[in-house]
Amino acid sequence: MNANWISLSIIYGLALPALGQQSLDSAYRTTGTAVLAAFEPQRKVLQSSSAVLLDGRKEIGYGVVISSEGLILAKASEVDLVVGLSATVDQTTYRDVKVLAEDPLWDVVLLKIEASGLVPVVFASTSDLAQGTWVVANGATTRTTRRALAGIISAKSREIPASGGAALGVTLKPNSKILEVLEAHEKSGASDAGLKNGDVILSIDGKAVRKIEELGELLRDRKAGSTIQMIIRREGKEISLDVRLSAYGELFTDQMNRNDQMSGEYSPRRSGFPRVIQHDILGSRHVQGGPLLDLDGRCVGMNIARANRAESFAIPVEELKQLAETLVKQPQN
Amino acid sequence: MIALLLCGSMRLNAREAVNDLTAPESRKDLETIQKSVERVLPQARAATVCIEIDEGSGTGVIVSEDGLVLTAAHVATRVNKKATVILEDGTRLKAKTLGLVADKDAAMVQILDKGTYPFVEIDRAESTRLGDWVFSLGHAGGFDKERGSVVRLGRLVRIAGATFQSDCMLIGGDSGGPLFDLSGKLVGIHSRVGQQAQVNMHVPLAEFIANWDGLINGEFIGEGPYAEKPEKGNGYLGLATNSISDGGLIVTKVGLKSPAELAGIKDGDILLKLNEVHLEKREQMQEILKNLSAGDEVTFEIKRAGKLKTITFNLGER
Incomplete structure (x- = not known):
C-alpha cells in the first residue's frame, strides 16, 4: 500500500459558543462512573484475579492471576528492566516478585509471588467473539480498588507482523569482506545466544552466507520470534548457535508518525504477535498485561499492546492457555 | 392532527429505549446495545469504503445503490477530482469527487464503475439526541484487508452548532468515515479530533442534507478551512x-x-x-x-x- 492515511486535524481548545450547546456530564460518558457502574460484576473479577505491577509507587502494568499459589502472566517488555518490582492482588501488596520464565515471541513473562488462596481467572472456552461484543479490562487503580474500563471487539482477529520484519540484532563491521560481528544488541536473541564482537557468520540453516545482501535475503521471509541455526567462526573454531530472531521494532524504536503522536503512551512493543483480538478500550502502555473479560467475567484474552489511539490488542484465550502451560513447565531460571 | 403526525414519525424512527437511560443499569441494557450493534454492523461495514485520492487515504460511506459516497471535505480536497474507492473485499473502483462544503468538512464522491453497491440509510429525521449510543467505522491508518475497518462504540457527548462530539476514538485514516446510531442509520461523518482520545468530532448529517443539491452538482460551497478554493488560472x-x-x-x-x-x-x-x-x-x-x-x-x-x-x-x- 503506497497511500498515506489522511490526518485528522487536532483541535486544542474546545471553547465552542455556549449558545445552543449541549454537553453530556462526564459521569455518563463511556468512560464515566455511571456507565462503568453497569460493569461491577466484571470489576469484581479484576479486583480478585488481576495483579497491579508496580515499580516503587509507579504503576507499570497489570497481570493475569493464573494460580491460587501466585503465578501471574504479565507483559514482558514492560516488566523486564524493573529492579524493585512489586505486585498488588486485591488489597495485598507483595514485595517479592520472581521472574520464572519468559516467551519473547508473545512478549509474556511468568511471575511468581508468595501467596496462597488467590482466585485465578476462569478461561473462556473461545475468543471467537462477534464484533460489537462487550469486553472489560483494567483501567487505572487505587491502592485498594481496581477500576474497570469497557469497550467492544472492534476488528478481525489476525496476525500482527513484526514492524520492520525480523532482525538478527547484530551490527556488522563496515567495509568488511566477511560477515564479522561488531556487536550484538543488548535485547536481541543474538545477544542471548552469546554472539559477540569478532564472531564471523558462516552459514544460516545450512546455507552459506558471505555477503550482507545474502543475509538479508535469508531473513526476509522469517518471522520474529522464530529460531535459526547459525554456524560462526570464533578464534579459529566453528561453533553452532541457535539464535532467536527479534522484531526490528523491538530493537530500534520506530520513527513516530502523526498517528503515533496523537496516541498518547502507546506500547513500545506492539507488533510481532502470531494472533491478536482487537478491541477499543481506552488505555495506555501502563495498563497492559491484565485480563480481557467478557460479560460473564471469563477471561477471553490478555491485553498485550496499546497499538495507538484507536486500537488495542489482546492475546486470544486459546493461545494464552497454551502459553501459560508452556511457561509453567519451563525450567525455572 | 399535528401531534398525531409527530407520533407517527416517532414510531417510524423508533429509538432504542436504552438511549433514554442516563446510563445502562443492568446487564440486559448492555446486551441491548451489543445486540443492536451486532445486528446492523454487517450492512454498515459493507457500505464503509476506503477512499484514495492522490497520495492520501481516508474513509467514506455509500448511501445509494448506484454508489454515491459521503465523506469529509478534507478527504475529497477539491471538486471533480479523480479518486479510488476500495470496498471491504478489496475491490478497487474508479470514482470522482462531486461537491464539498469547505467550512463544514462535508463532501460527496461518486463511484463511476457501474454496479449495485451495498449502502446505508441516512438519518433524515435528525433523530439523534445527546447521550445516544453510537458507533464509528473507519479504515484507521489506511486500508487493511486482514483487519477490515475498525468499529468503536461510544456516546454522543456534545452537540454544538455544526459539530457532533462522541467518545468513539478516531485516528488518521478514519477521516470521512461514518458514525451510526443503534438502528444502523448514518448520523455523522468523522472530521477531527482533540488531543484527548475521548474527544472526537463528526459532521452531523444535517449539514449534508442542507447542502445536498450543491454537493450532487459538484459545487464548491463555503470558504475554508477544510478545503482550499481553487483559483482559476493559477x-x-x-x-x-x-x-x-x-x-x-x-x-x-x-x-x-x-x-x-x-x-x-x-x-x-x-x-x-x-x-x-x-x-x-x-x-x-x-x-x-x-x-x-x-x-x-x-x-x-x-x-x-x-x-x-x-x-x-x-x-x-x-
Whole structure:
C-alpha cells in the first residue's frame, strides 16, 4: 500500500459558543462512573484475579492471576528492566516478585509471588467473539480498588507482523569482506545466544552466507520470534548457535508518525504477535498485561499492546492457555 | 392532527429505549446495545469504503445503490477530482469527487464503475439526541484487508452548532468515515479530533442534507478551512511551445521537475489536443488553462516519432 492515511486535524481548545450547546456530564460518558457502574460484576473479577505491577509507587502494568499459589502472566517488555518490582492482588501488596520464565515471541513473562488462596481467572472456552461484543479490562487503580474500563471487539482477529520484519540484532563491521560481528544488541536473541564482537557468520540453516545482501535475503521471509541455526567462526573454531530472531521494532524504536503522536503512551512493543483480538478500550502502555473479560467475567484474552489511539490488542484465550502451560513447565531460571 | 403526525414519525424512527437511560443499569441494557450493534454492523461495514485520492487515504460511506459516497471535505480536497474507492473485499473502483462544503468538512464522491453497491440509510429525521449510543467505522491508518475497518462504540457527548462530539476514538485514516446510531442509520461523518482520545468530532448529517443539491452538482460551497478554493488560472504545465504549419504545437522546452516533465512530456513532442480541443495556436492552450486551476487534470493527445500517445496529469500550482 503506497497511500498515506489522511490526518485528522487536532483541535486544542474546545471553547465552542455556549449558545445552543449541549454537553453530556462526564459521569455518563463511556468512560464515566455511571456507565462503568453497569460493569461491577466484571470489576469484581479484576479486583480478585488481576495483579497491579508496580515499580516503587509507579504503576507499570497489570497481570493475569493464573494460580491460587501466585503465578501471574504479565507483559514482558514492560516488566523486564524493573529492579524493585512489586505486585498488588486485591488489597495485598507483595514485595517479592520472581521472574520464572519468559516467551519473547508473545512478549509474556511468568511471575511468581508468595501467596496462597488467590482466585485465578476462569478461561473462556473461545475468543471467537462477534464484533460489537462487550469486553472489560483494567483501567487505572487505587491502592485498594481496581477500576474497570469497557469497550467492544472492534476488528478481525489476525496476525500482527513484526514492524520492520525480523532482525538478527547484530551490527556488522563496515567495509568488511566477511560477515564479522561488531556487536550484538543488548535485547536481541543474538545477544542471548552469546554472539559477540569478532564472531564471523558462516552459514544460516545450512546455507552459506558471505555477503550482507545474502543475509538479508535469508531473513526476509522469517518471522520474529522464530529460531535459526547459525554456524560462526570464533578464534579459529566453528561453533553452532541457535539464535532467536527479534522484531526490528523491538530493537530500534520506530520513527513516530502523526498517528503515533496523537496516541498518547502507546506500547513500545506492539507488533510481532502470531494472533491478536482487537478491541477499543481506552488505555495506555501502563495498563497492559491484565485480563480481557467478557460479560460473564471469563477471561477471553490478555491485553498485550496499546497499538495507538484507536486500537488495542489482546492475546486470544486459546493461545494464552497454551502459553501459560508452556511457561509453567519451563525450567525455572 | 399535528401531534398525531409527530407520533407517527416517532414510531417510524423508533429509538432504542436504552438511549433514554442516563446510563445502562443492568446487564440486559448492555446486551441491548451489543445486540443492536451486532445486528446492523454487517450492512454498515459493507457500505464503509476506503477512499484514495492522490497520495492520501481516508474513509467514506455509500448511501445509494448506484454508489454515491459521503465523506469529509478534507478527504475529497477539491471538486471533480479523480479518486479510488476500495470496498471491504478489496475491490478497487474508479470514482470522482462531486461537491464539498469547505467550512463544514462535508463532501460527496461518486463511484463511476457501474454496479449495485451495498449502502446505508441516512438519518433524515435528525433523530439523534445527546447521550445516544453510537458507533464509528473507519479504515484507521489506511486500508487493511486482514483487519477490515475498525468499529468503536461510544456516546454522543456534545452537540454544538455544526459539530457532533462522541467518545468513539478516531485516528488518521478514519477521516470521512461514518458514525451510526443503534438502528444502523448514518448520523455523522468523522472530521477531527482533540488531543484527548475521548474527544472526537463528526459532521452531523444535517449539514449534508442542507447542502445536498450543491454537493450532487459538484459545487464548491463555503470558504475554508477544510478545503482550499481553487483559483482559476493559477495552474501551470511547465512547457514552452511553437505552433507548426500542419496543425498542433511543438514542445520547445520542458521545465525541470515541472508537471509536464514528471508526466513524461519531452522536447519535440507535438501536442495535438488538450482536453479534447484541437490545438492550432498557442493562445488556445492559454485560453483553456485560464479556466482551470492548480490540481486540475489535463489530458494531452501527442505525437512522438510518428506515434500517437495520450498523457494525463494534474496542473501544478503557479
